[in-house]
Amino acid sequence: MSATPKQIFDDWNRVWFTPAPPGLIASLRVACGLIALVHFVGLGLVGSTWVGEKGWLNSDAGLYLIGHEVEGTGSSYRWSVLFSRPQLTTLVSMVGIAGSAATVAGLGARLSPLIVWLCLGMFHHRAPLLALVYEPLLTALFAYLVIDPGRTTWTWRPGFCSGDARISVNLAAQLARCHFWIWIAFSLASMLAYPIWWDGEAGWLLLQRGPKWLRLGDGWQFVGQWLTHLVIASQAAILLFMTNPIWNGLGRWALGVFILCMLLLLGDWMYAAMLAAASLSAWPISFPFRFRSNNDVRDQ
Amino acid sequence: MNPRIKPKQVAQEKRRGWRWAISLAILAHLACVILTYSTNSNRSSIQDIARVWSQPYLIGANWHQEMLPIEWISATHESDLAVTILLLKKPPINEQPQDWLPVLIPKSAVFGAERAKRLLHVMSELAAAEDQDSVGLIKLLYSMVLHLESIPGSTPLDRIRLQRTDFENTVLFEAAVARLENGDIGLIPVIEPHRTVRPISSPELRGKP
Numbered sequence: 016m017s018a019t020p021k022q023i024f025d026d027w028n029r030v031w032f033t034p035a036p037p038g039l040i041a042s043l044r045v046a047c048g049l050i051a052l053v054h055f056v057g058l059g060l061v062g063s064t065w066v067g068e069k070g071w072l073n074s075d076a077g078l079y080l081i082g083h084e085v086e087g088t089g090s091s092y093r094w095s096v097l098f099s100r101p102q103l104t105t106l107v108s109m110v111g112i113a114g115s116a117a118t119v120a121g122l123g124a125r126l127s128p129l130i131v132w133l134c135l136g137m138f139h140h141r142a143p144l145l146a147l148v149y150e151p152l153l154t155a156l157f158a159y160l161v162i163d164p165g166r167t168t169w170t171w172r173p174g175f176c177s178g179d180a181r182i183s184v185n186l187a188a189q190l191a192r193c194h195f196w197i198w199i200a201f202s203l204a205s206m207l208a209y210p211i212w213w214d215g216e217a218g219w220l221l222l223q224r225g226p227k228w229l230r231l232g233d234g235w236q237f238v239g240q241w242l243t244h245l246v247i248a249s250q251a252a253i254l255l256f257m258t259n260p261i262w263n264g265l266g267r268w269a270l271g272v273f274i275l276c277m278l279l280l281l282g283d284w285m286y287a288a289m290l291a292a293a294s295l296s297a298w299p300i301s302f303p304f305r306f307r308s309n310n311d312v313r314d315q
Numbered sequence: 316m317n318p319r320i321k322p323k324q325v326a327q328e329k330r331r332g333w334r335w336a337i338s339l340a341i342l343a344h345l346a347c348v349i350l351t352y353s354t355n356s357n358r359s360s361i362q363d364i365a366r367v368w369s370q371p372y373l374i375g376a377n378w379h380q381e382m383l384p385i386e387w388i389s390a391t392h393e394s395d396l397a398v399t400i401l402l403l404k405k406p407p408i409n410e411q412p413q414d415w416l417p418v419l420i421p422k423s424a425v426f427g428a429e430r431a432k433r434l435l436h437v438m439s440e441l442a443a444a445e446d447q448d449s450v451g452l453i454k455l456l457y458s459m460v461l462h463l464e465s466i467p468g469s470t471p472l473d474r475i476r477l478q479r480t481d482f483e484n485t486v487l488f489e490a491a492v493a494r495l496e497n498g499d500i501g502l503i504p505v506i507e508p509h510r511t512v513r514p515i516s517s518p519e520l521r522g523k524p
Contacts, residue, residue, distance in 0.1 A: 031341065032334055061427045069465040071434065076458040079451055080437070089370035089379070136377045143380065144437050145430045148387070151380035155348075158376070186337070193345060198382060201352035205388045208356065217390040281387065283429070 035185035040165035041121070042299045043191060044128070046292035047156050048119035050285070051131050054153065055111035058138065063104040066097055066141050074098050077142055095140035107134050118157075118164065128160035149289035155194050156293060162187040191296035196257055198293070203250040212247060215240030221280040242276050249273035257297050270294050347373055355381050356388060386436070398439040398487065400459065403474040412484075415476065418463060438477055442487035449504060452477070452488055457502050460492055464500075474505065 018026075065071050072080075078098060082088030097104060114130035117123045123130075135154045139146050163183035211217040219239025223230060231238055249272040256266030270290070278287045347369050354362045366373065373379040401415035434455075441452045456475050463469060476489040490502040 027338065028334065031338065057427075064462075065427060065430060069462050071459055071462050072455070073458040073461060076454040079454045087367055089367070089374040092371055092374040094375070132377075139377055139380060140374075145433055146380055147429050147433075148382075148384060151382055154377050154380065158378075186341075190341070190344075194348060197345070197348055197352060201349075201355060202383055202388075204353075205356050205383060209389050211390055220390040221387070 031186060031189055032182050033185055034180035034182050035188060036180045037163075037165035037184055039299055040160070040163065040184055040188045040191070040296075043156065043188070043292065043295040044121070044160055044164045045119050046288075046295055047153060047160065048115050048131075050149070050153060050288055050292055051115035051135070051157070052112060052119065053285070054150075055108050055115055055134065059105060059108035059112060062108050062138070063101075065145060066101060066138070067104045068101045070101065070104075072142055072145065074101055080142075080144055081140075093140035095137045097137055097141040107137050110134055118160070121164065125161050125164060128157050128164050132157040132161060147285065148283065149286045152195075152198060152289050152293055156191055156296075159187045159191045159194070162190070188296055188299075191293070192257070195293045195296050196254065199250050199253050203247065203254070206247065206250075212243060215243045218243035218246065218276075218280060242280055245272055246276045246280070249276065263298075267294075267298050270298075347378055351378055351380075352382050355383065356385050384433075398435045399478055399480050400435070400438075400456075401476045401478055402463065402472050403476075404470050405473055418459075439479075439487060442477055449488065453490060453502050453504065456488070456490055457500075460500065460502065475502070 063070060066073075066077065074097075078090075081090045081093060083090045097107065111131060111134035114123075114127050114134060117127035118131055132154065135150065135157060139150065139154065163181060163186065165184055165187075206212040206217070209217065211220065216239070218241070219236050222239050222242070249269045252269035253266055253273060256262050256264075256269055274287045274290050277290070278284070350362065350365055350369065351373060354366060358366070370379075400418045402418055403410075403415055407414050438452060438455055441449070441455070456477070460472055460475055463472060471494075472492045474489060474491050477487040479485040479487060489505040491505055493501040493503050495501055
């Protein structure tokens with residue numbers, strides 16, 4: 016049975032414009048805040064060594080690499096203050112740390128994720144080629160958290176914190192969810208464009224450059240092949256389960272398999288943590304406390 | 316028209332208008348995200364035009380970052396990527412390979428191993444691309460020389476080199492550090508000994524500016 020335009024409009028409105036409780040996005044906010052905290056602590060320690068006044072990549076080299084004043088590169092849209100004032104690197108990192116901590120605690124409403132997003136952007140615009148693989152996903156999720164960070168009012172009463180259901184919470188959560196789906200879809204599509212992800216060789220090659228303790232001898236090539244097939248199958252399963260309300264719960268298991276495989280192949284803990292955090296947009300976890308909605312208030 | 320219904324209708328119309336605007340913004344945004352990620356490894360000329368057209372939003376709002384590094388997707392072999400920077404502090408009379416000291420070794424860069432790998436990867440790509448007069452590579456190496464010489468207790472450098480770490484240790488690029496009279500420093504590319512230059516007396520070059 017085909018859907019009528021009215022049904023499509025109604026479904027669209029239901030998906031995007033139904034008020035949702037803050038708990039839907041609060042776990043995503045806490046997880047992203049923690050990752051950003053670790054990220055900015057790292058940048059606070061070594062950021063100026065990289066992009067500081069006399070860092071490995073000074074402003075002059077940085078401007079060349081972004082194609083400064085070269086037509087078509089879009090360099091004029093980059094707005095990092097770190098080009099003109101590289102001595103502010105540590106300060107930007109410190110502001111990022113404060114913003115991340117406030118985001119985790121749910122303080123500062125939209126302002127704290129906005130500050131984190133701006134600080135992330137300053138580093139990205141300054142040295143896009145040095146951005147790590149988890150950073151694009153982290154920046155995107157913080158942009159969505161600016162729409163609504165799932166702010167709650169903490170109370171001392173155990174088991175409760177309050178928060179009204181809002182359309183903005185749903186908008187932020189759905190955008191994060193769609194972004195994560197698109198990320199996995201294009202990760203899968205990019206991999207399938209190479210024959211090595213079909214014949215099982217990719218896993219073996221990545222194992223050779225991954226963690227040293229996992230570099231196996233020639234007789235263990237089947238391990239690489241298994242991992243290759245698991246990476247592909249788990250990504251396909253994540254996409255399928257995210258869009259299927261009946262099998263949705265199984266998506267967590269597929270995601271667990273994917274993260275484990277990527278950890279074995281790449282040994283990148285931050286990327287693994289980022290994937291786990293981003294998946295909270297699709298499979299939010301409940302906190303030890305529960306969120307008090309308008310209905311709870313009315314019931315009392 | 317019933318005056319009691321009018322405000323409700325107006326509010327409904329207003330809400331519908333907002334929903335339309337937000338819906339269009341969502342669709343445009345998701346299209347931009349798909350455009351960025353679909354051009355991660357390969358892109359068509361249409362996608363190129365679309366990227367340039369949407370640059371104010373994609374770059375300005377920081378959605379332009381590519382998703383996965385191509386060396387992950389294509390699972391490039393480690394030996395194809397492994398390069399290192401070597402430096403020579405004072406020129407010995409009989410230069411030996413061990414006089415060159417390695418710097419920016421990824422494993423030693425605490426909290427920045429992946430960034431170090433990426434920077435070295437960019438440099439090896441610049442060396443392979445042989446851009447005009449190696450401007451990009453020289454700017455990067457110059458930035459590195461300034462950084463290394465700014466470290467307290469460091470001694471002035473004489474030469475810097477980008478080299479593969481495979482069994483052949485191929486030198487990708489080498490530059491000498493020149494000290495200028497005003498205290499600045501410059502980098503002069505060292506021409507490889509095997510590179511030959513045609514004499515200016517060649518008939519086809521004679522008479523050309």
